[in-house]
Amino acid sequence: xxxxxxxxxxxxxxxxxxxxxxxxxxxxxxxxxxxxxxxxxxxxxxxxxxxxxxxxxxxxxxxxxxxxxxxxxxxxxxxxxxxxxxxxxxxxxxxxxxxxxxxxxxxxxxxxxxxxxxxxxxxxxxxxxxxxxxxxxxxxxxxxxxxxxxxxxxxxxxxxxxxxxxxxxxxxxxxxxxxxxxxxxxxxxxxxxxxxxxxxxxxxxxxxxxxxxxxxxxxxxxxxxxxxxxxxxxxxxxxxxxxxxxxxxxxxxxxxxxxxxxxxxxxxxxxxxxxxxxxxxxxxxxxxxxxxxxxxxxxxxxxxxxxxxxxxxxxxxxxxxxxxxxxxxxxxxxxxxxxxxxxxxxxxxxxxxxxxxxxxxxxxxxxxxxxxxxxxxxxxxxxxxxxxxxxxxxxxxxxxxxxxxxxxxxxxxxxxxxxxxxxxxxxxxxxxxxxxxxxxxxxxxxxxxxxxxxxxxxxxxxxxxxxxxxxxxxxxxxxxxxxxxxxxxxxxxxxxxxxxxxxxxxxxxxxxxxxxxxxxxxxxxxxxxxxxxxxxxxxxxxxxxxxxxxxxxxxxxxxxxxxxxxxx
Ligand code: ATP
Ligand code: MG
Numbered sequence: 116x117x118x119x120x121x122x123x124x125x126x127x128x129x130x131x132x133x134x135x136x137x138x139x140x141x142x143x144x145x146x147x148x149x150x151x152x153x154x155x156x157x158x159x160x161x162x163x164x165x166x167x168x169x170x171x172x173x174x175x176x177x178x179x180x181x182x183x184x185x186x187x188x189x190x191x192x193x194x195x196x197x198x199x200x201x202x203x204x205x206x207x208x209x210x211x212x213x214x215x216x217x218x219x220x221x222x223x224x225x226x227x228x229x230x231x232x233x234x235x236x237x238x239x240x241x242x243x244x245x246x247x248x249x250x251x252x253x254x255x256x257x258x259x260x261x262x263x264x265x266x267x268x269x270x271x272x273x274x275x276x277x278x279x280x281x282x283x284x285x286x287x288x289x290x291x292x293x294x295x296x297x298x299x300x301x302x303x304x305x306x307x308x309x310x311x312x313x314x315x316x317x318x319x320x321x322x323x324x325x326x327x328x329x330x331x332x333x334x335x336x337x338x339x340x341x342x343x344x345x346x347x348x349x350x351x352x353x354x355x356x357x358x359x360x361x362x363x364x365x366x367x368x369x370x371x372x373x374x375x376x377x378x379x380x381x382x383x384x385x386x387x388x389x390x391x392x393x394x395x396x397x398x399x400x401x402x403x404x405x406x407x408x409x410x411x412x413x414x415x416x417x418x419x420x421x422x423x424x425x426x427x428x429x430x431x432x433x434x435x436x437x438x439x440x441x442x443x444x445x446x447x448x449x450x451x452x453x454x455x456x457x458x459x460x461x462x463x464x465x466x467x468x469x470x471x472x473x474x475x476x477x478x479x480x481x482x483x484x485x486x487x488x489x490x491x492x493x494x495x496x497x498x499x500x501x502x503x504x505x506x507x508x509x510x511x512x513x514x515x516x517x518x519x520x521x522x523x524x525x526x527x528x529x530x531x532x533x534x535x536x537x538x539x540x541x542x543x544x545x546x547x548x549x550x551x552x553x554x555x556x557x558x559x560x561x562x563x564x565x566x567x568x569x570x571x572x573x574x575x576x577x578x579x580x581x582x583x584x585x586x587x588x589x590x591x592x593x594x595x596x597x598x599x600x601x602x603x604x605x606x607x608x609x610x611x612x613x614x615x616x617x618x619x620x621x622x623x624x625x626x627x628x629x630x631x632x633x634x635x636x637x638x639x640x641x642x643x644x645x646x647x648x649x650x651x652x653x654x655x656x657x658x659x660x661x662x663x664x665x666x667x668x669x670x671x672x673x674x675x676x677x678x679x680x681x682x683x
Pocket of ligand 1: 221252254261262263264265266267268269523524525526558559560561562563
């Protein structure tokens with residue numbers, strides 16, 4: 116591709132709206148252009164990468180027996196109502212006004228309705244259906260460029276099975292295919308959430324990359340492959356040691372003391388030895404679980420992990436409103452505690468049987484000291500209700516956990532029969548019984564994958580492509596295109612490489628300065644740069660530069676093609 120005739124609108128300056136590295140570089144390299152918040156055009160250079168990723172995905176999906184579809188993005192709303200997902204998606208679902216249509220954010224409904232009536236017998240199963248298609252989600256905070264768009268390209272796949280064993284098999288095939296795809300694309304990723312192991316269970320795995328641009332918090336072991344979303348991650352952390360001697364419960368007037376830190380500060384000035392820290396305090400939070408109050412106690416400043424709490428309590432769980440707090444405990448947040456609390460009391464495992472604790476007195480501006488959970492709080496139950504933090508011990512091995520933000524690249528999920536039941540997608544099993552088709556769903560964000568690659572492969576000068584995803588293998592530069600010899604040589608290298616099926620971006624622009632061309636070549640990041648300049652030509656040589664290492668070498672004119680092929 117001749118740059119002089121191409122649309123590659125590179126930018127010298129970093130656009131203000133771009134904070135995340137990949138977003139900045141994709142804009143600067145003229146690969147994407149924003150149309151409106153969360154809506155991007157892919158320009159020719161960027162779209163070449165999308166096509167390469169799509170091709171790798173196709174190869175791997177076809178290898179596991181996937182059949183490629185193209186389902187419509189415009190869907191009758193009615194289908195989405197049948198599965199309850201108009202409500203479940205809420206504001207994220209785009210609605211078409213005047214007509215009862217929605218723009219599909221995913222395609223479980225359309226897959227199930229396509230299977231309905233056509234899949235009739237267990238003999239028609241299993242099936243693996245996939246597509247690489249545009250999705251629409253009215254994300255509340257589209258940001259980080261194409262990492263979170265309102266319109267984005269997803270490879271979504273669906274397995275249709277007759278048995279739980281079949282689903283397990285389809286799920287494992289996708290697990291392997293996804294690993295192949297991400298390996299081939301050169302991504303450094305890890306997998307969160309192990310599959311449940313039980314047949315047809317609700318197994319689900321997320322393929323993640325570590326990134327400051329991520330919105331998911333994860334805990335990842337520095338040694339073994341333990342990785343979990345922070346909402347469910349566990350660690351081997353010590354619980355508070357019980358003191359030998361339990362003190363008596365005593366009331367302390369604590370005017371205006373609300374937080375654990377304020378309590379510690381206050382007590383330091385009041386206690387004879389002035390020694391109090393947060394681990395001597397139990398923080399209280401009141402939740403309403405199925406209409407009943409539950410007091411949740413955490414050690415010191417630890418926050419309640421509401422996902423874990425929900426799992427333990429089941430049903431409908433929410434924090435109590437301020438008015439409810441007074442009604443239930445007689446006190447405001449900041450003065451609530453276990454003694455005298457009317458209702459179920461649960462505590463994080465780290466507080467197991469702890470004594471000599473400070474907590475609220477259920478009376479505004481008062482706290483209690485000397486609380487012994489074993490002695491004073493009958494019926495208290497203990498669960499893991501906390502968030503793990505960096506440096507804690509991995510639950511699988513003795514090494515340390517690292518907690519960081521990450522981006523979800525892909526997701527594989529055993530759906531079960533939710534959608535097939537709602538839409539009546541059934542089949543007859545071997546005994547002639549009608550059953551709902553068992554489904555799995557599997558997604559990869561194609562544009563997000565490209566952005567994640569760039570997040571992991573760049574330096575201060577620009578993007579660093581390796582040959583698999585690079586828009587072009589070679590960036591050929593004619594330095595002084597007013598010089599006939601340079602033009603002749605560069606043209607002939609361009610033609611020869613192209614005829615060898617090597618993709619070449621040829622900077623044949625006459626007006627651009629050499630320095631500008633070098634900078635741009637580094638920004639765009641093709642793996643091999645071939646530089647044709649007057650000086651070297653006089654020695655019958657051109658220069659090759661490898662983008663990844665910066666290594667430069669002079670190559671005889673006669674062996675340029677060979678050398679380039681060697682590097683590819
Ligand atoms: P996230 O938690 O990041 O919103 P999700 O759980 O909503 O992701 P899925 O519904 O599982 O994502 O979609 C499958 C894949 O599609 C994701 O793993 C991700 O790679 C991609 N994806 C999801 N939402 C977006 C988006 N708004 N923009 C770009 N890619 C997306
Ligand atoms: Mg989402």
